[in-house]
Amino acid sequence: MTHPVATPQAFSITVQPSGRVFAATADESILAAGIRQGIGLPYGCKDGACGSCKCKKLEGMVFHGPHQSKALSEEEEAAGLVLTCCAMPLTDVVLESRQVTDESAFPIKKMPSRVTTLEKVSDDVMVIKLQLPANDTLRYHPGQYIEFILRDGARRSYSMANAPHTGPAVELHIRHMPGGKFT
Numbered sequence: 001m002t003h004p005v006a007t008p009q010a011f012s013i014t015v016q017p018s019g020r021v022f023a024a025t026a027d028e029s030i031l032a033a034g035i036r037q038g039i040g041l042p043y044g045c046k047d048g049a050c051g052s053c054k055c056k057k058l059e060g061m062v063f064h065g066p067h068q069s070k071a072l073s074e075e076e077e078a079a080g081l082v083l084t085c086c087a088m089p090l091t092d093v094v095l096e097s098r099q100v101t102d103e104s105a106f107p108i109k110k111m112p113s114r115v116t117t118l119e120k121v122s123d124d125v126m127v128i129k130l131q132l133p134a135n136d137t138l139r140y141h142p143g144q145y146i147e148f149i150l151r152d153g154a155r156r157s158y159s160m161a162n163a164p165h166t167g168p169a170v171e172l173h174i175r176h177m178p179g180g181k182f183t
């Protein structure tokens with residue numbers, strides 16, 4: 001005899017202004033569900049420490065797991081901001097995240113690159129210049145960021161410090177995070 005297995009209820013998560021919609025259950029973070037379904041929500045530590053995934057909740061209710069107050073203060077939470085890496089949905093949710101583009105935007109592109117310069121500009125900041133393939137162009141909108149794919153498949157995001165289509169190199173300003181895997 002088989003016993004029915006209860007499947008957790010799926011809620012609908014809508015991201016504005018792009019209008020992208022995905023499903024998330026109450027037992028996973030909104031970020032994890034979004035990444036699994038190919039939605040480019042921003043994130044850094046995935047651990048409630050950095051605030052990179054912070055966005056505004058326009059509608060709905062979430063439950064926040066443990067996180068640091070420097071990533072999301074009580075005032076910010078009361079004002080409707082959420083950390084998607086540790087927020088689980090309790091209802092359908094509408095979020096605002098301008099970093100999520102609609103499906104017709106520039107597709108995510110994987111490119112090889114060569115590190116041409118490493119310049120230490122302070123105790124903990126390195127300016128890194130990357131050379132991209134000469135026969136391939138990187139189309140760019142302000143606010144766009146790149147990800148390094150590490151050997152184990154982990155990814156780390158960095159904002160471009162220049163408009164890469166105007167120069168020969170992509171410039172990044174990277175702060176050393178003590179104990180950080182990539183930095």
Ligand SMILES: Cc1cc2nc3c(=O)[nH]c(=O)nc-3n(C[C@H](O)[C@H](O)[C@H](O)COP(=O)(O)OP(=O)(O)OC[C@H]3O[C@@H](n4cnc5c(N)ncnc54)[C@H](O)[C@@H]3O)c2cc1C
Pocket residue numbers: 042043044045047049050051052053145156157158159160172173174175176177178179180181182183
């Ligand atoms: C869209 C976007 C753009 C970014 N742009 C830049 C940039 O231009 N320059 C830059 O230096 N970084 C940037 N970051 C942060 C970067 O992606 C990494 O999170 C950071 O470099 C740490 O990586 P790591 O592997 O060295 O540390 P990890 O091994 O991932 O973490 C080490 C420790 O630091 C904590 N931690 C991780 N990330 C952060 C963080 N961002 N803030 C505070 N604590 C953290 C972790 O919880 C852990 O305790 C950006 C992140 C995002 C989402």
Ligand code: FES
Pocket residue numbers: 042043044045046047048049050051052053054071083084085086
């Ligand atoms: S990704 Fe760092 S707080 Fe959510």
